[in-house]
Amino acid sequence: MAHPAPAATARPLVSLRQVGKRFANGTLALQDMTLDIGEHDFISLLGPSGCGKSTALRLMAGLARSSGGTMHWSGAEQTPSGRELGFVFQEPTLMPWAKVFDNVRLPLKLAGMRRDAAAPVVRQALEMVGLSRFADVYPRELSGGMKMRVSIARALVTRPRLLLMDEPFAALDEMTRIKLNNDLLAIWREHRFSVVFVTHSVYESVYLSNRIVVMAARPGRVIDELHIDEPYPRGADWRSAARYHAHCTAVSQSLHGALHGLGIDH
Numbered sequence: 001m002a003h004p005a006p007a008a009t010a011r012p013l014v015s016l017r018q019v020g021k022r023f024a025n026g027t028l029a030l031q032d033m034t035l036d037i038g039e040h041d042f043i044s045l046l047g048p049s050g051c052g053k054s055t056a057l058r059l060m061a062g063l064a065r066s067s068g069g070t071m072h073w074s075g076a077e078q079t080p081s082g083r084e085l086g087f088v089f090q091e092p093t094l095m096p097w098a099k100v101f102d103n104v105r106l107p108l109k110l111a112g113m114r115r116d117a118a119a120p121v122v123r124q125a126l127e128m129v130g131l132s133r134f135a136d137v138y139p140r141e142l143s144g145g146m147k148m149r150v151s152i153a154r155a156l157v158t159r160p161r162l163l164l165m166d167e168p169f170a171a172l173d174e175m176t177r178i179k180l181n182n183d184l185l186a187i188w189r190e191h192r193f194s195v196v197f198v199t200h201s202v203y204e205s206v207y208l209s210n211r212i213v214v215m216a217a218r219p220g221r222v223i224d225e226l227h228i229d230e231p232y233p234r235g236a237d238w239r240s241a242a243r244y245h246a247h248c249t250a251v252s253q254s255l256h257g258a259l260h261g262l263g264i265d266h
């Protein structure tokens with residue numbers, strides 16, 4: 001059944017206010033980022049190399065400490081526990097010596113869950129990404145797309161409320177990327193977590209997101225936000241729709257502004 005794009009900023013899950021990051025060498029990687037991540041938002045961070053996308057994601061994940069601003073998680077200022085967020089990197093970062101099952105089980109193991117209790121949870125996560133039959137194989141036996149699916153299953157095995165993804169499909173071929181885009185959207189619609197997705201691709205961001213945050217470099221900062229108020233599910237029809245291409249044009253123009261330091265006026 002079709003449902004509309006989530007209303008932007010409805011009941012924010014995480015609120016960032018003027019969050020910044022300056023590294024010890026003086027680089028201002030992120031300046032005054034203000035963003036509300038709503039329940040069941042799918043937000044893309046889009047911008048040229050060095051505009052602070054990864055830094056923003058790492059700050060949200062608590063993997064780096066901000067040098068200014070505040071971050072509130074569901075109304076309370078606190079670091080989210082590992083169970084409330086999942087992180088997917090560009091590389092699948094799997095343990096080569098462990099089978100798929102044990103790679104996906106890792107966050108539960110770290111949380112102290114016994115293997116027998118974890119087993120059905122791991123199986124569910126593998127089912128979500130279509131890898132039920134591959135629990136007992138090693139990562140080296142899998143294609144790049146399948147390895148990324150394992151990485152997504154591992155991030156989702158704790159049922160996080162927020163999934164952070166740093167260019168997860170950038171290294172994949174076009175067909176695999178399209179398939180993973182579709183499968184990610186299906187999982188997101190069914191399980192209703194929020195996503196912050198870093199990408200360089202205008203097309204991918206418009207395909208997936210209900211909100212696109214455009215960023216510029218030197219210093220890294222947000223310069224624009226575009227809303228893609230189009231219904232889900234989105235599939236092949238959406239990719240060939242005139243409205244999809246109109247959104248891509250608008251986002252490209254905004255990104256052009258990011259590259260050339262222009263102000264954007266929507």
Ligand SMILES: Nc1ncnc2c1ncn2[C@@H]1O[C@H](COP(=O)(O)OP(=O)(O)OP(=O)(O)O)[C@@H](O)[C@H]1O
Nearest residue numbers: 023025027029048049050051052053054055056220
């Ligand atoms: N540990 C660090 N120490 C110093 N500077 C850093 C560090 N990490 C990142 N930077 C700098 O901060 C800026 C933002 O980097 P970041 O990786 O967040 O950008 P990005 O938009 O994710 O880039 P890309 O698309 O190339 O991955 C860049 O100028 C980068 O060189």
